[in-house]
Amino acid sequence: MSDPLKITFVTRKWPPAMGGMETYAQQVSTRLKAYGEVEVIALPGHPDGSAPTPWELLRFGAKTALSLLFSRDPAPVVHVADMASWPLALFARLRRPSVRRILSAHGTDVSYPARGGLKGRLYGTYLRLGAKLLGRVTVIANSAATASAAGLYGYRDVVVVPLAAEARLQGEAPAPEMQTLLFCGRLTPLKGFRWFVENVLPLLPEPIVLEVAGTVWDETEGAALSAPRVHHLGRLDQPALYQRMAAALCVVVPNIHLENGQFEGFGLVATEAAAVGGVVVAARHAGLKDAVKDGETGFLVTPGDAEAWAREIKRVAGWSAEERAGFVAGSKATAARYYNWDRVARDTARQFVQTQ
CATH class of the missing domain: 3.40.50.2000 (Glycogen Phosphorylase B;)
Incomplete structure (x- = not known):
C-alpha cells in the first residue's frame, strides 16, 4: 500500500x-x-x-x-x-x-x-x-x-x-412574504443596489417593497436607502439573514457591468439563499453564472435590463403556492448536492x- x-x-x-x-x-x-x-x-x-x-x-x-x-x-x-x-x-x-x-x-x-x-x-x-x-x-x-x-x-x-454554501435555517421555515424583495450585501456600485432601486423597483406593483440587509460602502449607493419602498435592515447575523432570505418573494442579486472591469468572483449570497429556501433572481454576470444554476437554484437575468428584471420578478410573484414549494424543494436539493x-x-x- x-x-x-x-x-x-x-x-x-x-x-x-x-x-x-x-x-x-x-x-x-x-x-x-x-x-x-x-x-x-x-x-x-x-x-x-x-x-x-x-x-x-x-x-x-x-x-x-x-x-x-x-x-x-x-x-x-x-x-x-x-x-x-x-x-x-x-x-x-x-x-x-x-x-x-x-x-x-x-x-x-x-x-x-x-x-x-x-x-x-x-x-x-x-x-x-x-x-x-x-x-x-x-x-x-x-x-x-x-x-x-x-x-x-x-x-x-x-x-x-x-x-460551497452549506447554509442552514434555524427553526421552521418562515411563511413567504409575497410583497417583499431582499437585497443582501455591501452597498457598492458593482452590486447594483442603486441601479435596481432607480430602474426596476418603479416597474413593480406598488405593494412590493425592497428590504436591504447590508452596510454602506459607497455613499452614492447608500443615498438610495432613502427611496420610497426601501427598508434598511442594517447588518443581520446569519440566522436572521437566512430567515429573511427564505421569507422573501425573491432574493435579488442585481450586479451590473462597470467600465473599469471589476467583477464579483463568485457571488456566495446567491448560493446561500438557494440553500436556505430563498428564490434567487441574479444577474447573468461574472461569478454569479457559477453561483446559480439557472432554472434550478435560481434565475439569471441580463444585467442592466430593467424590464427583464421586472418581468422575472412578476413571473415568480404569479406562482401558486404549490409551484413555489416545488421550486424551493428542488432548489434546496440541488444546492445541497452540488454546492457543498x-x-x-x-x-x-x-x-x-x-x-x-
Missing part, C-alpha cells in the same frame, strides 16, 4: 477572522484530509473576528517562506490559498523543484488591477511576475470569470471549482495528483 499524499496548505486567511476566504481555507483544508496528510500553515485572525495587521502579515510571510525553504521533509504538493501569496509557492519550488504548485483564486485577488491607479498597476505587474517565476502552477478559480481574469496575467493551467465542501475538496484534490 502506497504512502498517503502529503500536502502543505498555506493561508493568510483563517478564523477567528470572518470572511469568505477564511471559510474556504478552513473548510477545504479540513476535508482534504480525506485525500492525504495535510499540514496547515495558517495566520489566525484576532479573537474579535478582525483580520491580521499588515505587520502580522509580513511576519507570517517571512516565517512561512523560511519554513518552506528549509523544510527537512518537503511535501510534494503545496497549496497556497490565495493569489496574493504566490511567492510562498516559489520558496517551496526552490526547496523542491518538482513540487506540485497550487494557487487559489477568489476574484478580488485577480480583479484588483481593474480598479486602476498606481496600486492596481503595480499589483497587476506583481501577478504577471508570479506567472513567470513559478513555472508550472495550477490555479484553482472559484468561477469561470475568475479563471478568465487569471489568464490575463499569464497563468495558463487554470481550472474552475465553484464554491466535500465536492469542492474532491475537485481540488484531483489537481494534486494530476502529475504525480
Whole structure:
C-alpha cells in the first residue's frame, strides 16, 4: 500500500477572522484530509473576528517562506490559498523543484488591477511576475470569470471549482412574504443596489417593497436607502439573514457591468439563499453564472435590463403556492448536492495528483 499524499496548505486567511476566504481555507483544508496528510500553515485572525495587521502579515510571510525553504521533509504538493501569496509557492519550488504548485483564486485577488491607479498597476505587474517565476502552477478559480481574469496575467493551467454554501435555517421555515424583495450585501456600485432601486423597483406593483440587509460602502449607493419602498435592515447575523432570505418573494442579486472591469468572483449570497429556501433572481454576470444554476437554484437575468428584471420578478410573484414549494424543494436539493465542501475538496484534490 502506497504512502498517503502529503500536502502543505498555506493561508493568510483563517478564523477567528470572518470572511469568505477564511471559510474556504478552513473548510477545504479540513476535508482534504480525506485525500492525504495535510499540514496547515495558517495566520489566525484576532479573537474579535478582525483580520491580521499588515505587520502580522509580513511576519507570517517571512516565517512561512523560511519554513518552506528549509523544510527537512518537503511535501510534494503545496497549496497556497490565495493569489496574493504566490511567492510562498516559489520558496517551496526552490526547496523542491518538482513540487506540485497550487494557487487559489477568489476574484478580488485577480480583479484588483481593474480598479486602476498606481496600486492596481503595480499589483497587476506583481501577478504577471508570479506567472513567470513559478513555472508550472495550477490555479484553482472559484468561477469561470475568475479563471478568465487569471489568464490575463499569464497563468495558463487554470481550472474552475465553484464554491460551497452549506447554509442552514434555524427553526421552521418562515411563511413567504409575497410583497417583499431582499437585497443582501455591501452597498457598492458593482452590486447594483442603486441601479435596481432607480430602474426596476418603479416597474413593480406598488405593494412590493425592497428590504436591504447590508452596510454602506459607497455613499452614492447608500443615498438610495432613502427611496420610497426601501427598508434598511442594517447588518443581520446569519440566522436572521437566512430567515429573511427564505421569507422573501425573491432574493435579488442585481450586479451590473462597470467600465473599469471589476467583477464579483463568485457571488456566495446567491448560493446561500438557494440553500436556505430563498428564490434567487441574479444577474447573468461574472461569478454569479457559477453561483446559480439557472432554472434550478435560481434565475439569471441580463444585467442592466430593467424590464427583464421586472418581468422575472412578476413571473415568480404569479406562482401558486404549490409551484413555489416545488421550486424551493428542488432548489434546496440541488444546492445541497452540488454546492457543498466535500465536492469542492474532491475537485481540488484531483489537481494534486494530476502529475504525480
